[in-house]
Amino acid sequence: MAGNTFGTLFRVTTWGESHGTALGAVIDGCPPGIDLTPEVIQQELERRRPGKGGATSPRQEPDKVEIMSGIFQPDGAACPKTTGTPISLVIFNKDAHSKSYSDLQEIFRPGHGDFSYQAKYGIRDHRGGGRASARETAARVAAGAVAKQLLNKYNISVLAYTVALGGIRAEERDLAVINENSLFCPDSAAAVRMEERIAEVREQGDTLGGIVEIRATCPAGLGEPVFDKLDGELARALMSIGAVKGVEIGAGFRAAVMLGSENNDPLTPDGFRSNNAGGILAGVSSGQELIMRVAVKPIPSIRKEQQTVNLRNEQVTIRVGGRHDISAIPRIIPVCEAMVRLVLADQLLRQQAMRGLQTF
Amino acid sequence: MAGNTFGTLFRVTTWGESHGTALGAVIDGCPPGIDLTPEVIQQELERRRPGKGGATSPRQEPDKVEIMSGIFQPDGAACPKTTGTPISLVIFNKDAHSKSYSDLQEIFRPGHGDFSYQAKYGIRDHRGGGRASARETAARVAAGAVAKQLLNKYNISVLAYTVALGGIRAEERDLAVINENSLFCPDSAAAVRMEERIAEVREQGDTLGGIVEIRATCPAGLGEPVFDKLDGELARALMSIGAVKGVEIGAGFRAAVMLGSENNDPLTPDGFRSNNAGGILAGVSSGQELIMRVAVKPIPSIRKEQQTVNLRNEQVTIRVGGRHDISAIPRIIPVCEAMVRLVLADQLLRQQAMRGLQTF
Amino acid sequence: MAGNTFGTLFRVTTWGESHGTALGAVIDGCPPGIDLTPEVIQQELERRRPGKGGATSPRQEPDKVEIMSGIFQPDGAACPKTTGTPISLVIFNKDAHSKSYSDLQEIFRPGHGDFSYQAKYGIRDHRGGGRASARETAARVAAGAVAKQLLNKYNISVLAYTVALGGIRAEERDLAVINENSLFCPDSAAAVRMEERIAEVREQGDTLGGIVEIRATCPAGLGEPVFDKLDGELARALMSIGAVKGVEIGAGFRAAVMLGSENNDPLTPDGFRSNNAGGILAGVSSGQELIMRVAVKPIPSIRKEQQTVNLRNEQVTIRVGGRHDISAIPRIIPVCEAMVRLVLADQLLRQQAMRGLQTF
């Protein structure tokens, strides 16, 4: 059973390979009557575009999205609206240089899915990583933009930013400055040092990892115990992004060294007095801000020489050329936001199915 | 849409409240012909029993499981076998002291699901936490024992153990000693200090968190990109356990400070030379050992006085009495194993649907 | 992938074999706050009890249901209410005479699932048909009673009755008389002749089929195109009952011989002028009464001698003894109602997820 559909009620199916004709997403379950234009999707795709930060490669992907179905502009409406039927989004691949990958046809790149995909499927579109390419996340971002339009109606907003890169940590959480540096870092001074570190490592032909933090406003009552708890769904959504190797909610791994009396968030008539829970109690949102962090591994495509094997299990060495970023950060940031939005849109409809709108 | 079913092909639905008549699990999708007796399930339940470690409470739950359906002993067979029909497991609650919880009917215990469940459902079985009680995990362990019987046929084994508790870390990974101490810790010296720390904190009426590590043998090819990747499914499974606030795979959060050249696992004709990936590449198992860790928060039920509110949003103080453990470790260990087994059994069948048995 | 779960949001998983310890259902997704007692379920089970009509066998199944989880009676509430957590229903088997079936261990009864189950699973609980027994429908009726409690809140009611049996057709649709005869037939005169036909055929050791019609009130807007249309879901639900070999909606097979101008239901400001559509247009309910009919095959267990083979594919003859009904009618009637209720409860929540309550 394949796994290219995300969500249960707000359901997104993505398709497409890195160097195929196109990639896309079909959203089934978006309620009718939501404003939707290509422009609002395009805006999110722009945030994922390369060249947005010092860590990114010079490849220029226009990534122009087309809405093939699911919207209709009634007479007198200011803009098209969703109709409750499936929304098909297509992004044609225009900048696909298959040739630069032909020498990788027989070699398993370390840290990539080449080896495991071959084991699983017995056949593999090797061009640019095929389906396993980070390019796949463009479809996620496009679908997330549709979820954003729905969440706006419920005043739910999601924001991701860089809190560590290449070993340098943001000490501040000044959200006002995250759009003032190319790494979307809430600590301007740290951002400067991160950029310096990137330049240094680029020189060496190596790559860097980091940590992204995500916050979201969220009404109380979302999450479906005992298996589809909100934290579980968020963990899955974020861990399904290629570069992510860890997810934590609220205090996260720090909770492992706290006492119960420190970790519990006391309640007062004015609300919670702390937020170690990250806005989730027993898998259900408490109405506090959701807080989560993801560990992003360094990009596996490096110019340095590496040891690996080929299809015939012979020892070979490889240097991965082509246009590659130094870090998945910052381009992973809109992807994290998109995945959190997809989870929240889905959980919102799930709660609405059970309770109607009265709890929000 | 409620969320009490786990898995897509090996599908487990659990039910039951802490102080109701019984709790149970229905497993739909277990292949026919697997040996299954109540004893093999009982054995796993025993590992989750209280009184197994210094961190646990004196409450004695017999937790006797009954298999209500789905097995049949053909003439001449040594033991009952699964028939491919749903396997219903029931554990009757025998030691339920509802009275000790009656004073909690109107109060939201900090760190528990009381507040969020009330917001979500508008009604709540407050006795012992109802459905949000850790007692719910008995059904998971029972179901996991059935998965174990299936996985045995594929030589897949899963092992969890304690690598940190109350700030004390296991430096060793001597798996031979984990059954020699009550905390299932692979570092005997650390285990002694952990027990001392527990005794100290019990005195203070407080509780402790820690970290559990889980390893599993796993054939290459399990995991369903791009949304049901093996790491994503494991993250969700583990994060759906009440006390877990973080999950990491392989190098995990440490990958955030590594260089690409350090983090990539080189391949040789004899296999991988390291395992920072934790056995998963691009969401698909590589055939290496799976390695993951979970952050376990301190148990929220503490004897120390805490500030909270009641149903009428009035400030009150609370001391949670009753029989409570000092840490979710070690009783969470068989639960972690069960969840990993449920994921692997499901992914195994998913791969088998697509490829038949030839890839294993 | 096994198939013992019905529904997507109002989700019912059944389990249990004819001669096992018990059978049951777990309902996940019932909204909280619905009144629910064992009595309202028992009432529906009574309607399915043998001895209710001339066509039924003398076997007395008490079929006493227990609610194991998912309800709670808050202080001051008149009766227990659903809590939004899974509702587990168990019916213990008390009248299971396994011995009368031991001679069937090796023989495939014609018209039964013996042969196909053996081919599918390779192992089979032969006692009373195991999972393939009509006894399985007791769990459906129990679950349907919970759906009924939910549907009552939306003024949705479902009614099934006999319109043909053994070749005798009901010409009248006098719903007032259906509880006045043992066959739930809306034509008293026809009911008498049906009973006579049953007596005749019982004498011959043979069995009879018939047709059941089901009507339901239903708000406009239920059904999920293009694959989960209301008529499609109803067809599947009804066809999943063992004895059903055909399903039609509205004019059904009669529509095949009508002209478009005859079959179309004209609209007027006061509503539709006819109901050939059976209340469903393009897979979505129109607000008219739902009307459907199912073809019920004669019960395959007959006392007459039949030709068949055994496990070694040797020719044998068989006479099926034991306690068997002459027709699945009337006991199938509450089962049909239950299945329609499960579909409507599910579709109701599905529509509520998308639109909230405003459309009803």
Next chain:
Amino acid sequence: MAGNTFGTLFRVTTWGESHGTALGAVIDGCPPGIDLTPEVIQQELERRRPGKGGATSPRQEPDKVEIMSGIFQPDGAACPKTTGTPISLVIFNKDAHSKSYSDLQEIFRPGHGDFSYQAKYGIRDHRGGGRASARETAARVAAGAVAKQLLNKYNISVLAYTVALGGIRAEERDLAVINENSLFCPDSAAAVRMEERIAEVREQGDTLGGIVEIRATCPAGLGEPVFDKLDGELARALMSIGAVKGVEIGAGFRAAVMLGSENNDPLTPDGFRSNNAGGILAGVSSGQELIMRVAVKPIPSIRKEQQTVNLRNEQVTIRVGGRHDISAIPRIIPVCEAMVRLVLADQLLRQQAMRGLQTF
């Protein structure tokens, strides 16, 4: 929860409106290594093309399909093969005359989904019926062609043909002649009379219904009791086609008037002696040929004047112009085949998940 995905393991999601930019299907779960070219899909689409029978309209839809993803031609392979990743099929709409529908914006056409869609979604793409148009079935046929490629590997074949039209029944089942007449009728003499009846009714501005029969070869063991039985899944699949109002398996409604001794199919060492069961026992295929029939209602778009209401619930009359067929037959025939193939492909993978390939 929307319903545009069909199947559980071989999973098809369709999208697109009659007069939108395009329509398409995403197939997730097709095993890797299956030969797939646009040509094999195109071939099935051709069979659905208008102008194929006397009952069809002159509208010429080229319906050219493009495969956007999920296939790859390895060096040395004779043709592209599936890779196990999602297969995206797109058919651009080229012959969409939106203008001819602008007068229908405010009017509910009798027998169409206009009224029920408005009630459900509150917004509606009225052009050509939007999502509710029969044009949607082009995507089903395209997806069914992919299923056909998979089923070929298991020697499973599906064939549909006309057995009644406008009250004229085929008495013969001479499958050799079905491609010799434009109605795919296995009775050449009946086919002539059907064509005459069509000409007659076209003159009157009216339309006709009929009955389609479908046969399929099928290994024993497919179908998932107790809710996803093979007959139930087939019934849902076929009933989800717009024009279908009834489905029967094997003897179907005729079984209602048979005795048990007549209806049971005796077994002999050489196989079953009859096939009243239609190849399905207790919801599981027996290895016999699958036989089913669907009742097709007359097309609701008629030139005759009809009574209806508009959006403001005012009485109006309507004559539906445009290019319309006289009967959904024969164009519905490849759609029926496609839906049966989608069911069988899905059930095949479901069985393979549980048993591996050994049972086939």
